[in-house]
Amino acid sequence: MTIHIGADKDDIADVVLMPGDPYRAKWAAETFLTNAKCVHEVRGMFGFTGMWNGNRVTIQGSGMGMPSMSIYANELIRDFGVQTLIRIGSCGGMQPHVKVRDVILAMTASTVGTPSSTIFKELNFAPCADYGLLAAAAEAAKSMDVDVHVGGIYSSDTFYDERPDLNKEMQRHGILGVEMETAELYILAARYGRRALGVMTVSDHLLTGEALPADQRESSFGDMIEIALTAAFA
Numbered sequence: 727m728t729i730h731i732g733a734d735k736d737d738i739a740d741v742v743l744m745p746g747d748p749y750r751a752k753w754a755a756e757t758f759l760t761n762a763k764c765v766h767e768v769r770g771m772f773g774f775t776g777m778w779n780g781n782r783v784t785i786q787g788s789g790m791g792m793p794s795m796s797i798y799a800n801e802l803i804r805d806f807g808v809q810t811l812i813r814i815g816s817c818g819g820m821q822p823h824v825k826v827r828d829v830i831l832a833m834t835a836s837t838v839g840t841p842s843s844t845i846f847k848e849l850n851f852a853p854c855a856d857y858g859l860l861a862a863a864a865e866a867a868k869s870m871d872v873d874v875h876v877g878g879i880y881s882s883d884t885f886y887d888e889r890p891d892l893n894k895e896m897q898r899h900g901i902l903g904v905e906m907e908t909a910e911l912y913i914l915a916a917r918y919g920r921r922a923l924g925v926m927t928v929s930d931h932l933l934t935g936e937a938l939p940a941d942q943r944e945s946s947f948g949d950m951i952e953i954a955l956t957a958a959f960a
């Protein structure tokens with residue numbers, strides 16, 4: 727049990743899926759897992775543990791933004807011994823060929839800064855996905871006939887952006903989408919020798935202004951969850 731995760735150590739599986747939205751965690755657990763049990767609800771940031779295809783899985787909300795992700799990922803890794811962490815998030819599309827509801831597999835996550843920036847100082851560390859998870863997720867998406875893109879994403883510190891020039895530079899350099907957590911997840915996985923991947927569904931588009939409503943962001947992104955589960959146990 728930690729300050730932010732009120733579960734016993736045995737309640738958390740070795741594989742954890744992490745949506746930003748705790749209600750996406752609830753929906754995913756109820757939809758994809760058998761015998762899903764809510765293992766804690768500290769701050770309403772639910773954790774559920776259940777079975778998928780004979781494998782034990784936890785789905786734990788991360789909250790929004792890298793400081794929140796850092797708290798949950800640190801505790802999952804350091805206190806609960808979690809080995810595989812897969813973000814199942816939403817993101818904004820940044821390229822014309824990336825459409826709303828497409829799935830993005832984040833090979834890398836560029837940032838302005840993360841909670842870990844203070845330790846890197848002048849270094850520009852390159853946060854990247856675990857290759858095995860990335861390859862397995864790409865294979866799963868292909869076999870499911872999902873519209874998937876593999877490439878770089880941008881993990882922003884802000885949702886309401888006062889620096890539109892940063893998004894423009896990311897777009898100019900081929901970045902596929904923007905979200906707010908993956909870079910710090912990749913850095914923590916690298917630091918502690920764990921496997922991590924960011925799988926995101928495009929919920930809105932920076933070029934077209936399209937945007938899905940909150941209820942669809944919570945409970946309709948099933949393809950990415952199936953991709954994440956398949957990759958975790960490939």
Ligand SMILES: O=P(O)(O)O[C@H]1O[C@H](CO)[C@@H](O)[C@H]1O
Pocket residue numbers: 745746747789790791814815816817885904905906907943
């Ligand atoms: O839908 P989630 O997983 O929370 O992800 C995205 O949505 C939130 C912003 O609305 C940020 O957390 C961003 O990363």
Ligand SMILES: O=c1cc[nH]c(=O)[nH]1
Pocket residue numbers: 816817818819885904905906929930
């Ligand atoms: O962080 C996010 C998430 C979804 N859409 C965005 O534009 N940004």
